[in-house]
Amino acid sequence: MKSDPILSLKNVQTYVDRHHILQGINFEVKPGRVTTLLGRNGAGKSSTLKTIMGLYPAQEGNIIFSGEEIRGQEPYEVAKKGVGFVPEDQAIFYHLTVEENMTLAMLDNNPETQNRREKTLELFPDLKKYWKSKGGVLSGGQRQMLAIARAMVNDNKLLLIDEPSKGLAPILTEAIIDAFNEIKKTETIILVEQNFHMATSCGDDYHIIDDGHVVNSGLIDDLENNEELKHKFLGIG
Amino acid sequence: MSERIQDTTLPPLVKFISISVWFIPLILALTNPDLIDFPTWASITISGIAMGCLIFLMAVGLTIIFGLMDVLNFAHGIFFTIGAFVSWKLFNTLLLDWVVATSFWINVAAIILALIASALVNMVVGILMEKFIIRQTYGDHLKQILITMGVGIVVVELVRIFGSPETEIFITPAWFTGSFEIGDVLILRYQVFSIVMGFLFLFLIQWFLNRTKIGLIVRAGVENPNMIKAMGYNLNKVFTGVFAAGAVLAGIGGLVGAGYSEAVNASMGDQNLIFAFVVVVIGGPGSAKGSIIGAILVGLSFNYMAYFSPQLASASLVVLMMAILMLKPSGLFPQK
Numbered sequence: 001m002k003s004d005p006i007l008s009l010k011n012v013q014t015y016v017d018r019h020h021i022l023q024g025i026n027f028e029v030k031p032g033r034v035t036t037l038l039g040r041n042g043a044g045k046s047s048t049l050k051t052i053m054g055l056y057p058a059q060e061g062n063i064i065f066s067g068e069e070i071r072g073q074e075p076y077e078v079a080k081k082g083v084g085f086v087p088e089d090q091a092i093f094y095h096l097t098v099e100e101n102m103t104l105a106m107l108d109n110n111p112e113t114q115n116r117r118e119k120t121l122e123l124f125p126d127l128k129k130y131w132k133s134k135g136g137v138l139s140g141g142q143r144q145m146l147a148i149a150r151a152m153v154n155d156n157k158l159l160l161i162d163e164p165s166k167g168l169a170p171i172l173t174e175a176i177i178d179a180f181n182e183i184k185k186t187e188t189i190i191l192v193e194q195n196f197h198m199a200t201s202c203g204d205d206y207h208i209i210d211d212g213h214v215v216n217s218g219l220i221d222d223l224e225n226n227e228e229l230k231h232k233f234l235g236i237g
Numbered sequence: 238m239s240e241r242i243q244d245t246t247l248p249p250l251v252k253f254i255s256i257s258v259w260f261i262p263l264i265l266a267l268t269n270p271d272l273i274d275f276p277t278w279a280s281i282t283i284s285g286i287a288m289g290c291l292i293f294l295m296a297v298g299l300t301i302i303f304g305l306m307d308v309l310n311f312a313h314g315i316f317f318t319i320g321a322f323v324s325w326k327l328f329n330t331l332l333l334d335w336v337v338a339t340s341f342w343i344n345v346a347a348i349i350l351a352l353i354a355s356a357l358v359n360m361v362v363g364i365l366m367e368k369f370i371i372r373q374t375y376g377d378h379l380k381q382i383l384i385t386m387g388v389g390i391v392v393v394e395l396v397r398i399f400g401s402p403e404t405e406i407f408i409t410p411a412w413f414t415g416s417f418e419i420g421d422v423l424i425l426r427y428q429v430f431s432i433v434m435g436f437l438f439l440f441l442i443q444w445f446l447n448r449t450k451i452g453l454i455v456r457a458g459v460e461n462p463n464m465i466k467a468m469g470y471n472l473n474k475v476f477t478g479v480f481a482a483g484a485v486l487a488g489i490g491g492l493v494g495a496g497y498s499e500a501v502n503a504s505m506g507d508q509n510l511i512f513a514f515v516v517v518v519i520g521g522p523g524s525a526k527g528s529i530i531g532a533i534l535v536g537l538s539f540n541y542m543a544y545f546s547p548q549l550a551s552a553s554l555v556v557l558m559m560a561i562l563m564l565k566p567s568g569l570f571p572q573k
Contacts, residue, residue, distance in 0.1 A: 053467055054466075055463055055466070055467060074466065074471070075463070075466040075467045076466050076467075076468075076469050076470055076471045076472070078467075079466075079467055079468060079469035080469045085467045085468075087464070087467070091461050091463075091464040091467075093456070093457045093460050093461065093464075094460060095456065095460060096453070096456060096457055096460075100453055100457075103450070103453065104450075104453050104454065104457055104465075104468065105468060107468075107469045150468070154469075
């Protein structure tokens with residue numbers, strides 16, 4: 001059965017200062033799946049997420065989310081439509097406590113979001129332990145957990161997650177993979193990831209971005225066996 | 238541990254400088270009464286704290302506007318001037334009978350009414366200025382400096398035309414002009430009033446920042462405005478609100494400052510703006526706590542030096558600022 005994409009990017013062109021970062025990005029994201037964006041450093045993966053979020057305004061093309069054009073909208077409008085964002089640097093608030101970071105993330109403080117917050121904290125019990133501690137005293141792994149947890153407390157339709165395994169110990173990466181497999185039961189995820197093990201452990205579909213274009217797309221299971229593609233665009237093997 | 242969190246702890250030398258600003262004159266007062274006796278030291282200290290509280294009211298808005306919005310507002314002094322002139326006009330006309338009355342409560346009522354009036358005027362001016370002028374300059378410091386300086390010059394001239402071109406006497410509410418003594422120490426009632434106002438508004442600001450959702454957004458926005466936007470908050474509305482709140486606070490500073498100096502003139506805001514910028518630099522941009530500590534350090538340094546060597550009073554602020562910046566370049570309590 002073919003389902004309508006939750007997000008589609010058509011010929012998206014983005015400039016940052018004078019640099020032409022995205023040079024006509026095209027791809028679709030199917031609902032209920034984890035779509036991974038792969039590619040070398042500087043290929044345009046993170047910029048694609050920022051463009052979807054509205055943090056980098058796209059100059060041309062269409063970004064259709066749930067049947068609605070969101071290109072040109074402010075980041076807060078995109079977020080309110082149900083798009084959660086976990087940036088590469090986590091962007092947790094260092095001077096705010098874990099509790100305050102989570103409170104801030106809850107756009108509505110109702111029983112439903114409170115319930116979702118409790119479920120999220122069950123996935124990341126460390127956050128409960130450091131509930132009253134400032135974000136700045138958390139370890140790298142705990143910060144990543146907080147960043148992901150913040151994006152999970154709202155009833156989002158789509159989560160954009162940028163390099164969650166960056167700088168993490170393997171054991172923490174496994175914990176985050178488990179969390180994503182739990183999240184994908186209810187939400188669609190776009191995952192930018194350099195760690196191929198992580199991408200294949202929780203990804204369903206993939207798009208390889210190179211030099212601001214999508215150069216290859218398909219099922220992640222097929223990519224795992226395609227040594228030529230992995231070597232050419234991902235530098236693996 | 239995060240470098241940012243480590244950065245909020247004060248190096249021992251900064252603590253030493255902060256303490257020695259008032260402690261050295263105290264030692265002198267206790268050991269060398271010919272140079273400065275204890276009652277004089279106590280009076281100067283209270284005067285310094287009162288001046289600090291007055292500067293705090295102006296600096297706290299400036300620091301949060303800079304910390305959150307990354308806007309260098311060289312026109313912030315106009316809100317101080319407007320607050321002072323609105324109060325002066327009211328005290329000289331509608332509220333004259335209440336101001337000259339010797340009853341504490343009637344005087345307080347007059348101050349509250351002047352405070353509300355100056356707050357309303359500054360809120361409107363602040364909202365208009367943010368929406369029509371400041372918003373066009375986001376992300377461009379040079380533009381901000383040039384445009385806000387221009388706005389400052391225009392508003393000062395308007396105050397000269399519609400307020401007064403001369404320095405005018407400000408009628409301080411009668412009860413507040415008196416003084417009282419504790420032991421040999423003479424304390425002016427108005428200085429106590431300034432200190433109460435400073436700490437009252439510090440308390441209100443801290444309550445707002447720490448106990449409300451908008452306060453939480455402001456604190457987080459100072460650290461990372463883009464993430465706040467990506468979390469679903471319309472930061473433009475918050476910017477307007479913060480800018481207007483900063484204007485209102487500076488206006489309250491103007492009311493308190495006019496009573497402190499018992500005079501108003503169109504350039505009084507600019508004179509105090511220099512102190513406020515020193516406080517922002519010392520306290521660390523975006524920090525209300527840094528503002529109050531920085532402002533009191535500035536008030537004390539200025540008053541002690543004015544006693545020992547009046548010509549060097551302003552220079553002492555530069556020395557204080559240099560000493561703190563050399564040891565802690567991002568200020569005492571940076572929020573970024």
